[in-house]
Amino acid sequence: MGNLGLSKLQAIALLLVVIASSICLVVVGIAIWAVEGGMLTTPTTPTLTPEWPTVVARPRDTATPTTTPGPSRTPVATPTLTPTSTPTPTPTPRVIVNNINALGRLETIQYVMQVIIDLEDQPGDIWEQIAGIDKLLLIATGEVVAGFDMRQVTPSNILVRGDKVTITLPQPKIFYSRVDNEKTYIYERQAGLLRRPDPNLETEARRLAERALLEWAKDHQIIAKAEEMGRLYLDSFLRALGFTDITITTQRSSSTTPRDPGSE
Amino acid sequence: MNRLRQNSCFLSLLIAVISLGLLLIAVVLFFSAGGVCTNLLSPSPTPSPTPRAWIEGIRPIAELAMVKFRVVVEVQNERVPEDIRQHFGAKEQMLMLVYGTVKAGFDLDKMAENDLWTDGKRVQLTLPAPKILNVEPDNKRTHIVYYDKSWLVGHDITLEGETLQIADGKMRQEAIDAGILAQAEKFGKVYFENHLRSLGFTEVRVIIK
Numbered sequence: 001m002g003n004l005g006l007s008k009l010q011a012i013a014l015l016l017v018v019i020a021s022s023i024c025l026v027v028v029g030i031a032i033w034a035v036e037g038g039m040l041t042t043p044t045t046p047t048l049t050p051e052w053p054t055v056v057a058r059p060r061d062t063a064t065p066t067t068t069p070g071p072s073r074t075p076v077a078t079p080t081l082t083p084t085s086t087p088t089p090t091p092t093p094r095v096i097v098n099n100i101n102a103l104g105r106l107e108t109i110q111y112v113m114q115v116i117i118d119l120e121d122q123p124g125d126i127w128e129q130i131a132g133i134d135k136l137l138l139i140a141t142g143e144v145v146a147g148f149d150m151r152q153v154t155p156s157n158i159l160v161r162g163d164k165v166t167i168t169l170p171q172p173k174i175f176y177s178r179v180d181n182e183k184t185y186i187y188e189r190q191a192g193l194l195r196r197p198d199p200n201l202e203t204e205a206r207r208l209a210e211r212a213l214l215e216w217a218k219d220h221q222i223i224a225k226a227e228e229m230g231r232l233y234l235d236s237f238l239r240a241l242g243f244t245d246i247t248i249t250t251q252r253s254s255s256t257t258p259r260d261p262g263s264e
Numbered sequence: 265m266n267r268l269r270q271n272s273c274f275l276s277l278l279i280a281v282i283s284l285g286l287l288l289i290a291v292v293l294f295f296s297a298g299g300v301c302t303n304l305l306s307p308s309p310t311p312s313p314t315p316r317a318w319i320e321g322i323r324p325i326a327e328l329a330m331v332k333f334r335v336v337v338e339v340q341n342e343r344v345p346e347d348i349r350q351h352f353g354a355k356e357q358m359l360m361l362v363y364g365t366v367k368a369g370f371d372l373d374k375m376a377e378n379d380l381w382t383d384g385k386r387v388q389l390t391l392p393a394p395k396i397l398n399v400e401p402d403n404k405r406t407h408i409v410y411y412d413k414s415w416l417v418g419h420d421i422t423l424e425g426e427t428l429q430i431a432d433g434k435m436r437q438e439a440i441d442a443g444i445l446a447q448a449e450k451f452g453k454v455y456f457e458n459h460l461r462s463l464g465f466t467e468v469r470v471i472i473k
Contacts, residue, residue: 097334100330115316118315160463203424241463
């Protein structure tokens, strides 16, 4: 100590300063960790939506055509849809519409489901093991919709003979699976002591949820249901048009496709 | 005297070592809260064995989707604590690029019995007004462009969900502003006219409410 020009008392004082600053830093570190919510566990009360009421397909009876075609109609204003309120206003989001496609999809069945995704970053090496895991529990609500792509129905798929009609539909298919962002939430999030939560983990969990919804719907015969409901709907629609003998086939089940211009 | 000097020297060294240790722990704790360690880690997400799923409802629908708009929206969202920490610039912020599709068409379930009239040769169909059927986010392409969190705030588990909800609303509004409903109406008319003619009707009238 003498070489540094410090007296013993000064050396001890210096050491005391070092110790005090160390303790302060430790306290600050622990405080920050505590502010973070102690490993970021923020349990929220899960609000499970009540069971979806099953809507019975509206069987439209054979229409009895009225003789006067022109009921007076008052034009109804197109409903203006307002977006969800934004609690934290930030600079106006930039939006780009980059593609417009014409569709002709008859959506006939909708499965509404919930899925729980438990996702975590497994420690890959010793350092990650020290840093700790990053995991989350996502409760996702979403829907899968299926039906018929009616653009594939051409005049050659429609055969009309008087009151008899035969329509060949394409195979029903799943149009989309979607995670409902309003009803989807993180139930629990945990991150290791030395780790900040990975912002991409939730995005990945949502992707997995969407995939899980799709798989689950496939396993529970959504295609068959879509076909059944599509047939029911078209049958009632065609009856309302005055057809009495209706045959609806799908390309999968019918070996022969009627060949007729169909505009008799 | 020499012994006393040796003892105090040893004690000083010991305290110095302990202090350094404490200092190291403190620094690690300090920076881990700020997220410096995150950059050193390359996480590999692993899902739990099988996601649990259950059905909430099966709903027969009769929606005819006529048009879809692909939309990209850039949304910035942030959380600022409502206490003294805000004066130190403490916040969590996120910039997301959200891709999605907005579809519009007709809800055919809304048609009443008298919306369809025919005398065998002529047909008149009255459709309900077109509407936005759904906003479908493309989770494969949607991603976080920028994320930052100061060490004074914790991670808010609702931030990303809320950002996506904002994006949904913006995509919906943008599609409406870009005329998706008018397009749906136009395509719907053509679609039904063609199909009704294919069914043998010579005179077809399609009216949109």
